[in-house]
Amino acid sequence: xxxxxxxxxxxxxxxxxxxxxxxxxxxxxxxxxxxxxxxxxxxxxxxxxxxxxxxxxxxxxxxxxxxxxxxxxxxxxxxxxxxxxxxxxxxxxxxxxxxxxxxxxxxxxxxxxxxxxxxxxxxxxxxxxxxxxxxxxxxxxxxxxxxxxxxxxxxxxxxxxxxxxxxxxxxxxxxxxxxxxxxxxxxxxxxxxxxxxxxxxxxxxxxxxxxxxxxxxxxxxxxxxxxxxxxxxxxxxxxxxxxxxxxxxxxxxxxxxxxxxxxxxxxxxxxxxxxxxxxxxxxxxxxxxxxxxxxxxxxxxxxxxxxxxxxx
Numbered sequence: 400x401x402x403x404x405x406x407x408x409x410x411x412x413x414x415x416x417x418x419x420x421x422x423x424x425x426x427x428x429x430x431x432x433x434x435x436x437x438x439x440x441x442x443x444x445x446x447x448x449x450x451x452x453x454x455x456x457x458x459x460x461x462x463x464x465x466x467x468x469x470x471x472x473x474x475x476x477x478x479x480x481x482x483x484x485x486x487x488x489x490x491x492x493x494x495x496x497x498x499x500x501x502x503x504x505x506x507x508x509x510x511x512x513x514x515x516x517x518x519x520x521x522x523x524x525x526x527x528x529x530x531x532x533x534x535x536x537x538x539x540x541x542x543x544x545x546x547x548x549x550x551x552x553x554x555x556x557x558x559x560x561x562x563x564x565x566x567x568x569x570x571x572x573x574x575x576x577x578x579x580x581x582x583x584x585x586x587x588x589x590x591x592x593x594x595x596x597x598x599x600x601x602x603x604x605x606x607x608x609x610x611x612x613x614x615x616x617x618x619x620x621x622x623x624x625x626x627x628x629x630x631x632x633x634x635x636x637x638x639x640x641x642x643x644x645x646x647x648x649x650x651x652x653x654x655x656x657x658x659x660x661x662x663x664x665x666x667x668x669x670x671x672x673x674x675x676x677x678x679x680x681x682x683x684x685x686x687x688x689x690x691x692x693x694x695x696x697x698x699x700x701x702x703x704x705x706x707x708x709x710x711x
Contacts, residue, residue, distance in 0.1 A: 403702070406567040407590035410515060410535055411468045411494060414438030415702050417580075418517075418538070418569060419694075420594030421445070421472020421496055422546065422680065424669040425605055428456040430694070432463035433602035437695035442470045442496060447477040450486055457490045468493050470517075475500030488512040496538060496592075499547055499630075501525070503532045517569065519592075521549025526560045526568075534566060538592050541572030545595050545633050545682040548572075548623065554586070561587030575684040577704015584709065593701075595682035600694040608672030609679055612637075616685035624678075625661070628654040635679040639664075 407416040417439040419426065423446030431441030441464070443456050453471070460469050471492050473483050476499040484505040487495055494515040495502075502509075502518055509516050510533055519538040520526040526537045539560040541553025549556075553572040561568045570583035571592035583591050597603060598613045612635045622636040627647045634640045643660070646652035652660075661678060668677030 403706070405589035407536060407569060410567065411440055413440050413468050415698055416569070416590030417698055417701070418442060418470070418496070418590065418592040419597050420544075420546075420571070420592055421470075421474075421498065422594050422598075423474065424448075424665050425598065425603065425680075426472065427604060428459035428463065430597060430600060430603045431456075431460050431469050433600065433694040434597065434698070435460070435464040435467045435469045437693075437698045439694075439698050440468050440470055440494065442472050444472045444474075445477065445479070445483045446474055447479055450479060450482045453483060454486060454490065457486070457492060461490070470494035470496055470515075472496045472498060473502065473505075474498050475502060484508065487514060501528065501532075503528075506533050519571070520560065521551060521556070523556075523559050523563045526564050530564045530566050536567040536569060536590075537564065538569040538571050539588070540592070541570075542633075543573030543683040544571055545621075546680045548631055548633050553583075557583065557586040557588050573682060573684045575682075575687045575701075577701050577706075577708060579684070580701050580705035581708040584705070595685050596688050596697055596701075597694065598681065599688045599691050600697060601691055602694050605669050606672030608674065609668055609677075610691060612679055613681055613685050613688055614691060616681065616688070618683075618686040620685060621681060621683045625657065627652070628657055632678065632680060633682060635681045635685065637674055637677075637679060639675060639677065640679075 415438045419434040421442040421444040426444040434441035497518045515535045517536045518529045542548045557570045567589040569590040570588035575596040624643045625632045664678035667673040668679045
C-alpha cells in the first residue's frame with residue numbers, strides 16, 4: 400500500500416496527498432508557497448481579510464509556485480465570502496476549500512471556471528450533500544483540529560464519510576506525523592489536511608510567541624472556547640482562553656459578550672503574540688510538534704514515516 404499516488408494526487412496534480420490547512424490570519428502566501436513547492440498543496444486562508452490583500456497574496460503564490468497546485472480557503476460565514484468566491488475565479492485559482500457552511504451557491508460558478516472544490520465537512524450528512532452538489536472531494540475534519548470544530552472525532556468521522564460517498568475523502572484533525580497519515584489511510588482516506596504541524600514550519604509567519612507556545616505544548620494544553628455561541632473553537636490553553644471557558648461554564652458571560660471580547664483576538668495572537676487578549680488556535684495534537692523546521696522536511700518526514708508503517 401502506498402500513500403503517494405491516490406485520487407487526490409491525480410485530482411490536484413501534487414506529489415504528496417497533503418493539504419495545508421486554511422488557517423485564518425496564519426495561512427498566507429509564504430507558507431502556502433513553501434508547502435506547494437515541497438510537493439503538497441498550500442492554501443491561502445480567506446478568513447475575513449480585505450479582498451485587495453487576498454488578491455495580492457494569490458498573485459504572490461502564483462508567481463512562487465509556477466504550475467504547482469495551490470488553493471484558497473473560503474470561510475462561508477465571512478462577510479466577504481461572495482467577493483472572495485468571485486476573486487478565485489478572476490485570479491484563476493486551481494482549487495478551493497470551504498469551511499463553516501455549504502458552498503452550494505458558488506458551485507456552478509466555480510465548476511464553470513474549472514476550479515476543484517473540496518469542502519470541509521464535520522458530518523456524514525454534509526458530506527453527502529456536498530457530493531450531490533458537485534464537490535470533487537471532501538475533507539472530513541474531526542474535533543481534534545484547531546480552530547472551529549465539530550463534535551465527531553477523526554477516528555469516527557473519516558470511515559463513516561468514506562462509506563457514505565464515492566468521491567475521495569481527505570482526513571483532518573489530529574494528524575502530525577507518519578502514524579497519523581498511515582492511520583488516515585487505514586480508515587479509508589486518500590489524503591490528509593494538516594494545520595497544527597505547519598504552525599511550526601520555518602516559513603510560517605506567525606509571531607514567535609505563538610510558535611513557541613505550539614512547540615512547547617503538552618498533550619493537555621488545548622482548550623475549547625465558544626461553545627455558548629454555537630461556534631466552538633480549539634485554542635492553546637492560555638490564561639485568556641481558560642478564563643473565557645470558565646466564564647462560559649459558569650454562565651457569567653453571554654454569547655454577545657463573548658463575541659465582543661474575542662473579536663480580533665486571532666489577529667492579536669498571530670501578529671502581536673498578545674497573551675492577554677489573543678486566541679492562539681491550535682489542534683489537540685500539538686504535544687507531538689516539538690521543533691521548528693522547513694515545510695519540506697515536515698512533509699517528507701510524515702510520508703516517509705507513513706510508507707514505512709504501511710509497508711509492514
